[in-house]
Amino acid sequence: xxxxxxxxxxxxxxxxxxxxxxxxxxxxxxxxxxxxxxxxxxxxxxxxxxxxxxxxxxxxxxxxxxxxxxxxxxxxxxxxxxxxxxxxxxxxxxxxxxxxxxxxxxxxxxxxxxxxxxxxxxxxxxxxxxxxxxxxxxxxxxxxxxxxxxxxxxxxxxxxxxxxxxxxxxxxxxxxxxxxxxxxxxxxxxxxxxxxxxxxxxxxxxxxxxxxxxxxxxxxxxxxxxxxxxxxxxxxxxxxxxxxxxxxxxxxx
Numbered sequence: 001x002x003x004x005x006x007x008x009x010x011x012x013x014x015x016x017x018x019x020x021x022x023x024x025x026x027x028x029x030x031x032x033x034x035x036x037x038x039x040x041x042x043x044x045x046x047x048x049x050x051x052x053x054x055x056x057x058x059x060x061x062x063x064x065x066x067x068x069x070x071x072x073x074x075x076x077x078x079x080x081x082x083x084x085x086x087x088x089x090x091x092x093x094x095x096x097x098x099x100x101x102x103x104x105x106x107x108x109x110x111x112x113x114x115x116x117x118x119x120x121x122x123x124x125x126x127x128x129x130x131x132x133x134x135x136x137x138x139x140x141x142x143x144x145x146x147x148x149x150x151x152x153x154x155x156x157x158x159x160x161x162x163x164x165x166x167x168x169x170x171x172x173x174x175x176x177x178x179x180x181x182x183x184x185x186x187x188x189x190x191x192x193x194x195x196x197x198x199x200x201x202x203x204x205x206x207x208x209x210x211x212x213x214x215x216x217x218x219x220x221x222x223x224x225x226x227x228x229x230x231x232x233x234x235x236x237x238x239x240x241x242x243x244x245x246x247x248x249x250x251x252x253x
Contacts, residue, residue, distance in 0.1 A: 001026065005090025007036050019151040022088035026081055026144060033080030046068035057061040066127065071089040071129040085143035092150055101142045172192015 002025035009017035042045065045054070052058050082105075086098045113134045117127025131252035 002029075002087040003091045007089045007093075010092055013154075015151065015154060018092065019148075022085075022091070022151060025088055026084045026147075027079040029084035030077060033076040037076035040069050040073040040076065055203050067126055068129050071126065071133055074133045075136060078133065079142040082136060082140035082143050085140065085147050088147050089143065089150065092147075094146075094150060097146060098143055101146065102139050105139035105142060106135045108139040 005021035005025065006018050007013075009021050044066040045062060047069060048062050052065070054062060082102070087100065089095070089098050110131055112131075114128045114131030117123050117131050118125070121127050123130065128247060220234065
């Protein structure tokens with residue numbers, strides 16, 4: 001819904017409507033996820049008991065699960081924000097930027113935090129979950145900031161930039177204006193355009209290798225049939241020879 005509403009406003013070159021649609025979607029997503037987070041905060045033990053019986057033997061495991069569910073409540077809010085912000089950016093025809101921002105948030109911010117809190121502090125498993133929540137928080141902040149910055153620019157200029165990008169892509173021209181990444185720069189001009197020709201070349205090589213493997217497998221599949229046919233002919237020949245020998249003995253007798 002965020003992608004459609006922002007895309008319709010962007011197609012009409014209505015900057016105000018695009019910003020309103022995007023931030024409305026982000027706000028509604030955050031509000032709904034607050035409800036799910038509230039459920040996890042209020043009833044963590046009954047939720048954990050759905051999978052593990054609440055018995056004295058499971059007390060320590062349930063306490064650990066409850067602590068994890070408290071962190072999962074924070075997951076709900078920041079995950080809802082980062083998803084709706086990403087979908088709003090998609091309505092502005094911005095897809096590569098969110099991909100790189102999300103990847104950097106998870107692997108350059110979240111994963112190191114998970115390792116640090118999980119292995120260098122007494123938090124252990126809880127620290128890993130806190131690191132995951134931190135990665136989602138970074139993604140939510142960066143994607144929302146990117147949408148706010150892109151939505152400020154005249155949508156006509158953005159559409160012209162996309163048309164120029166498509167023209168450069170069709171012509172195989174990797175050059176063009178390069179703006180800073182976080183502030184709306186076209187990352188495809190920096191990385192993707194230079195990789196298109198090489199990617200197509202390697203893709204053709206890969207498909208050729210797959211075709212060769214398919215032919216080899218086909219030959220192997222036909223080989224048992226050929227061997228079976230040769231075996232049948234050999235058995236039939238031996239049986240025929242045995243029958244002829246028996247007939248000759250009968251005649252001599």
